[in-house]
Amino acid sequence: MENANEEFSQKREALAAGYSASHRRVEVLSITSYVALETIILYRLAVNFSHGDFLLLVGGSILGFLGADFVSGFLHWAADSWGNVEWPFIGQSLIRTFREHHVDPKSITRHGFIETNGDICLFALPFLFFAVCLRISSPGAYFIESFLAFQCFWGSFTNQIHKWSHQNEVAPIVRALQTARLILPSRRHAIHHTKPFTTDYCITSGLLNGPLGTLRFFWVLEWIVHRITGAIPREDDMGHDAALALARARGIVD
Helix, strand or coil, rough: HHHHHHHHHHHHHHHHCCCCCHHHHHHHHHHHHHHHHHHHHHHHHCCCCCCHHHHHHHHHHHHHHHHHHHHHHHHHHHHHHCCCCCCCCHHHHHHHHHHHHHCCCEEEEEEHHHHHHHHHHHHHHHHHHHHHHCCCCCCCHHHHHHHHHHHHHHHHCCCHHHHHCCCCCCCCCHHHHHHHHCCCCCCHHHHCCCCCCCCCCCCCCCCCHHHHHHHHHHHHHHHHHHHHHHHCCCCCCCCCHHHHHHHHCCCCCC
């Protein structure tokens, strides 16, 4: 037991130490760029708005809201299941963050604003650049711009929302949004942190966890990846024997 606790502590410290000063500078630049681009896009939506665009704006905002939840789940599942912290670019920014979180779920509550939100803003930038370059010359283009604007808006708050779900105390407005299921509630997210940690990956609103769970969406993805590549999900994180045993128990591996 003592050796296990020591190994756990060493793993937690190693993952936390992966957050470097150079990566923090990238995060600061990412947040600044995100705010600038999102502001430009919202301005473009406002100046190009007409009464006929109302339903397009509403539809784009709703789908963007749901799209952000789906993307959060997909990235969360991918970071939990595959790869390692040594991978270029996403190793330190995405995989390390989620691996640290599973070793120490409360670690996210100790992260400042930049560390919490910088990476997600970085991942949103390509979509925002595309939206800024998009010429709003048709209803379809207006809808796409609306969708990207609101998906990136909600998506950029995903880690902050995730952080709130782990905090013991939050502001009344945050608690109200959690109760209304507009953002991820703590009680719902606790399901993901129950062994074997293989469900409820969506962490923006969490609304898609139910439908995706019913469809066994992520299980199917793991089965497909294993059949194509032979890779065992969570092998790098758990070790070969433990990951193989879990995959067999879940029917991923024969």
